[in-house]
Every structure is written in C-alpha cells, then in structure tokens.
Amino acid sequence: MSRMQANSDVILIGAGIMSATLGSLLKELAPEWNIKVFEKLSGPGEESSNEWNNAGTGHSALCELNYTKEKSDGSIDISKAIAINEQFQLSRQFWSYLVNSGLISNPQNFIRPIPHMSFVEGEKNTAFLKKRFKALSANPLFQGMEFSDKPEKLREWVPLIMDGRSANEPLAATKINAGTDVNFGALTRLLFDHLKRENVSVNYKQRVKAIKRTSSGAWQVTVQNLENGKNENHLAKFVFIGGGGGSLPLLQKTGIPESKHIGGFPVSGLFMVCKNPEVIARHHAKVYGKAKIGAPPMSVPHLDTRYIDGQKALLFGPFAGFSPKFLKAGSNFDLFSSVKPNNVLTMLSAGIKERALTKYLVQQVMLSNEKRMEALREFIPNARTKDWEIVVAGQRVQVIKDTTAHGKGTLQFGTEVVTASDGSVAALLGASPGASTAVYVMLDVLRRCFPQQIEAWQPKIKAMIPSYGVSLAENPALFDKIHRATTRTLGLR
Numbered sequence: 001m002s003r004m005q006a007n008s009d010v011i012l013i014g015a016g017i018m019s020a021t022l023g024s025l026l027k028e029l030a031p032e033w034n035i036k037v038f039e040k041l042s043g044p045g046e047e048s049s050n051e052w053n054n055a056g057t058g059h060s061a062l063c064e065l066n067y068t069k070e071k072s073d074g075s076i077d078i079s080k081a082i083a084i085n086e087q088f089q090l091s092r093q094f095w096s097y098l099v100n101s102g103l104i105s106n107p108q109n110f111i112r113p114i115p116h117m118s119f120v121e122g123e124k125n126t127a128f129l130k131k132r133f134k135a136l137s138a139n140p141l142f143q144g145m146e147f148s149d150k151p152e153k154l155r156e157w158v159p160l161i162m163d164g165r166s167a168n169e170p171l172a173a174t175k176i177n178a179g180t181d182v183n184f185g186a187l188t189r190l191l192f193d194h195l196k197r198e199n200v201s202v203n204y205k206q207r208v209k210a211i212k213r214t215s216s217g218a219w220q221v222t223v224q225n226l227e228n229g230k231n232e233n234h235l236a237k238f239v240f241i242g243g244g245g246g247s248l249p250l251l252q253k254t255g256i257p258e259s260k261h262i263g264g265f266p267v268s269g270l271f272m273v274c275k276n277p278e279v280i281a282r283h284h285a286k287v288y289g290k291a292k293i294g295a296p297p298m299s300v301p302h303l304d305t306r307y308i309d310g311q312k313a314l315l316f317g318p319f320a321g322f323s324p325k326f327l328k329a330g331s332n333f334d335l336f337s338s339v340k341p342n343n344v345l346t347m348l349s350a351g352i353k354e355r356a357l358t359k360y361l362v363q364q365v366m367l368s369n370e371k372r373m374e375a376l377r378e379f380i381p382n383a384r385t386k387d388w389e390i391v392v393a394g395q396r397v398q399v400i401k402d403t404t405a406h407g408k409g410t411l412q413f414g415t416e417v418v419t420a421s422d423g424s425v426a427a428l429l430g431a432s433p434g435a436s437t438a439v440y441v442m443l444d445v446l447r448r449c450f451p452q453q454i455e456a457w458q459p460k461i462k463a464m465i466p467s468y469g470v471s472l473a474e475n476p477a478l479f480d481k482i483h484r485a486t487t488r489t490l491g492l493r
Contacts, residue, residue: 008034008201011221011236013208013250015039016049017184018242018428020191021438022445024098027198028464029446029457036234037195038206038223040246040329045188047327048244049435051308053269053394055318058180059436060088062116062142063288066300068132076128076135082473085141087440089472090465093482094439095187096489097464103194110187112307113492115285116179119161119171119379125290126172133174140476145176160283161303164381178483179286180492181307184435211239211253211425219254219424238449241427245326245397249338251427256420260342263350263400264429265411266326266335267361269393271317272376276387280314289379299360303379316376318393320364326397343400349409350400357411396431415441423449443468 010026012019015037023035041047048054061067061081069077095111098104120129126149133147148154149172155162157175165171196202203223209231210222218235225232241250248264274280288302299320306313326334339347351358369390376383399412415430415437426445443461447454461468472479487493 005232005234007218008036008234008236009238010035011219011234011239012037013221013239013241014047014243014246015041015044015188015192015202015204016047016242016244017045017188017191017435017438018442019240020044020049020188020195021094022240022242022442023195023200024103024191025094025439025442025446027195027200029460030453031198034201035195036201036236037192037203038208038221038234039202039204040207040226040243042204043189044192044202045185047246047329048394048396049184049188050394051183051185051306052391053328054184054435055302055304055315056181056183056306056308057116057286057302057304057436058088058091058111058182060085060116060179062145062176062179063118063174063286063302064300065118065120065129065132065288065290068136070128070131074131076132078132078135078139081136082139082141084437086467086472087437089141089467089479089482089486090443091436091439092486092490093465093467096486098191098194099489104190107490110183110190111490111492112181113177114179114181114305115157115175115177117157117173117175117285117287118289119158119173119287120290121169121171121378123170126170129172129174139473140479141473142176144178145174147174148172158283158285158287160279160380161287173287175285178492181286181305182436183307208250208253211250212255217424237424239425240445241425243327245334245395246330247427247429248397248399249326249334251418251425251429252338252340254420254425256425258418258420259427261346261402262418262429263343263347263409264326264335264338264397265350265354265400266323266395266397268321268323268325268395269317270319270321270372271315271391271393272319272372272388273391274314274316274387275389276384279387280312283314287379301375301379316379316388319367319372319375320361321392322361322365323395325395328392328395330395346400346402346409349402349407350411351409353409354411397429398431399429417441417445417448419445419448423451439465 061084067081136142137145205226207224209224214220219239221234241247251259284305286304291300304315324332324335399416402408403410415434419426
C-alpha cells in the first residue's frame with residue numbers, strides 16, 4: 001500500500017549536477033514553487049558528478065581535439081569548439097551570479113585555474129595542430145592560446161612529458177592559461193546545501209519505482225524508502241529525470257512516445273592515479289592527446305592535474321571497460337532490462353553498426369596493467385609502475401537512437417535532452433561534455449518545458465547570465481567584459 005503525499009510543482013529525480021543546476025535556476029526564477037528531490041544514494045553528487053567519476057575538466061574546447069575536425073579540403077571546422085566554449089561561459093556566469101549573491105561561497109572549493117594543452121606526436125599531427133591553432137586563435141574566445149613545436153619551449157611547459165624523449169621526434173603542443181579544473185562533486189554539494197536553505201525538500205535513500213500520468217494530467221511518482229521499505233506516491237506538474245546512467249530506465253517508466261526507440265550502451269571508465277608527490281609536483285596542466293585511429297571520442301587520452309579534497313592530484317586515462325550496470329551503484333540486469341519491444345531493433349542495429357566499438361571495448365577490457373603503463377608512457381616516457389594505481393571511474397550510458405541522417409541504431413556521443421510533447425517531463429541522457437554545460441542544457445529544458453513562463457523569466461535570466469541569447473564569438477567586447485568579471489569572481493586569475 002502506497003501513501004499519498006502533498007502535491008509539488010516540480011520533482012527532480014537524482015541529486016547530481018544537473019538536478020542541482022535546474023533546481024537552483026528554478027529557485028531564482030520561481031521562488032514560490034514547491035520542489036522535491038529524490039535520490040537513491042545517501043548524499044548528493046555520489047555517482048556521475050562525483051569528483052572521482054569524471055575528468056573534472058571545464059570543457060570549453062581549449063584542448064579537446066575531437067571538437068575541431070579537419071575537413072576534406074584540409075581546413076579546420078571550429079564551429080563545435082565555439083559552441084562548447086560559449087556553453088561553458090554560461091556556466092561560469094551562473095556560478096559567478098551565485099557567488100556574488102552569497103548563495104554559494106568559496107569558489108576555490110570547486111573551480112581552479114589550470115592551463116589546458118593539446119599535445120601531439122608525428123609530422124601529420126603536428127601539421128594538424130598548427131592549423132587548429134591558427135583557426136582557433138583568430139577567434140576572441142580562444143585569445144591567449146600559444147603554439148610551439150620547439151623542444152625547449154615544450155620542456156618549459158610540460159617537463160614531465162618531455163623527459164626521456166628523442167630530440168628529433170616531431171612534437172607540438174598548444175597551451176592556454178584560461179582553462180579550469182572543476183570539482184563537480186564539490187559544486188553539486190554546494191548547490192544542494194543552497195537548495196536546502198531555500199526549503200527544497202531533498203530526500204536521500206529513495207528509489208523511484210514508478211512514474212505514471214494521472215487522469216488530471218499530473219505525474220505520480222512512486223518512491224520507495226530504502227531504509228524502511230515503505231512506498232509513497234508524490235504528485236507533480238513537472239518531473240525532471242537527472243539520474244545519470246539511470247535516466248533511461250526512468251524515462252521508459254513514463255511511457256511517453258518520446259521514450260520509444262531509444263536505447264543505451266553502458267561504458268565504464270578507469271583512470272590511473274599517481275601516488276608519488278614528486279611526480280605530481282612536476283606537472284601542472286590538463287594535457288589532451290589525440291584518440292587512436294578508429295577509437296571513439298570518449299577514448300581521448302589526457303594527463304590531468306586535478307584538485308580533489310584540497311589536494312593536488314595527477315590522473316591519466318581514461319581506459320574503457322564494460323559492465324552491464326547503468327550506474328556504479330546499479331544492477332547487473334540494467335542493460336538487459338532496458339531492452340523493450342520498441343527499442344530492440346534499434347539496439348540490434350547498433351550492435352551491427354558499432355562492431356568497431358565492440359572490438360575496442362573488448363581490447364580495453366583485456367588490457368593488463370603493463371599495457372596501461374605502455375599507454376601512459378606515450379605521455380610520460382619515464383613513468384614507473386610503482387608510482388601509479390588504477391581507480392574505477394563512473395559509468396556512462398551512450399545513447400542509441402534512430403536518426404534521419406544515420407538511420408536506425410545510431411550511437412550518440414553527446415548530451416541529449418528528451419522531453420514530452422507538452423513539456424511535463426524531461427530527461428537528460430548521454431555523457432560528455434555533460435556537467436560543464438549543465439547551465440546551457442538546463443536553460444534549454446526551461447525553454448522547452450516552460451514556454452508560457454520563459455518570456456517573463458527573460459529579464460531575470462539575463463541578470464544572472466548576461467550572454468544568454470547572445471553569441472560571444474560575434475561580440476568580442478561583451479566576451480572580454482564577462483570573462484574578466486567571472487575570472488575575478490571565481491578567483492581564476
């Protein structure tokens with residue numbers, strides 16, 4: 001028997017960075033609304049948002065080579081890089097607004113300045129990086145980027161990476177000091193502390209068992225208390241599903257037409273973590289390389305300076321693995337139970353089309369520690385096995401859907417929002433760049449799900465996020481003003 005609770009305006013499922021961001025935006029735009037949050041785990045930011053479960057990169061296309069493709073004519077397409085950068089600028093502005101308003105404090109607890117670098121080997125890759133640098137550095141969003149293929153300059157930038165390398169080996173790198181390291185776990189916890197102060201009902205150890213439409217048009221969310229086993233029914237006008245890898249099964253529970261013909265493929269991640277303080281001290285940057293030919297975008301190797309629990313750390317990865325779980329705290333039956341009559345052909349088609357990905361994952365799962373060390377030594381030639389250990393990172397579920405452009409069973413590598421036609425339900429699926437663009441994604445949710453309110457909310461949104469609705473790439477003076485202001489507020493000098 002389930003007990004009925006009072007109605008809410010909004011129910012947020014999942015206590016990660018996405019729900020935290022949407023809840024914080026709504027509390028500024030509609031402070032009178034009643035908001036409830038339900039999370040299966042015992043606290044906020046314990047799954048995908050946790051600092052050990054993601055790369056901690058403020059993704060703004062400063063170093064990620066997969067955001068700048070080389071076209072058939074040899075030119076570099078920077079349109080995606082511009083879009084990702086502008087989306088991250090929205091996050092910086094909203095975080096700055098929260099800090100300036102006293103709603104969160106001590107930004108150094110979740111964001112720090114870290115140079116972002118791209119590093120490549122070989123003549124072909126060096127030529128590509130030089131063209132990429134020329135294309136990006138001409139845009140105001142990427143001002144301050146430097147390029148070098150001189151060994152002495154590279155030793156100055158990344159001494160740890162250059163030790164043990166041949167003097168005649170073609171190498172090149174770009175470096176920009178405007179990059180950031182973001183502790184999304186710490187930020188999520190700060191945002192939920194803020195939401196609780198704003199009287200948002202945040203409920204942990206609560207598993208969502210069912211989501212169904214009532215005759216009145218509201219959504220009934222059945223939640224089980226994992227401590228006493230009791231069920232409760234909660235009604236809400238709007239439901240947001242921000243459960244990381246667990247969002248797809250929850251979306252399927254709604255039964256909305258938009259949830260059909262969508263599947264998910266789980267990929268687990270591993271990072272190598274340095275245990276030697278002397279090695280950690282010799283590197284200060286996030287350095288992204290180029291993915292191997294045929295490898296998926298999620299496999300781009302990177303050597304990252306991180307700040308976790310106030311301590312400087314050094315991580316390398318990611319290495320992919322496979323688990324049928326959709327979350328680290330999920331079930332081994334997650335993948336199989338997500339296969340429904342309406343998406344089985346979609347899933348089977350993906351299996352046929354993505355044989356290369358399957359082969360890649362099998363190879364990754366079979367890697368020995370020494371093989372992982374060989375991959376690390378492509379970045380740090382003198383790396384010693386005793387200085388490094390493996391940690392298991394988060395689970396990611398890559399979206400599989402039918403598309404007009406690529407047909408049935410197309411694997412999607414970005415972040416995707418699925419909404420009901422009437423805007424009463426929204427679910428966030430997918431992975432990178434994810435958390436970095438949380439504000440952009442949640443503003444899109446507001447636009448799609450609250451069309452009757454969005455016009456009235458515009459002045460407040462613009463007050464919080466001055467570049468909302470404006471291209472910063474096309475307004476360099478505005479970008480310069482905003483970037484200077486957010487740099488000062490967030491302590492990123």
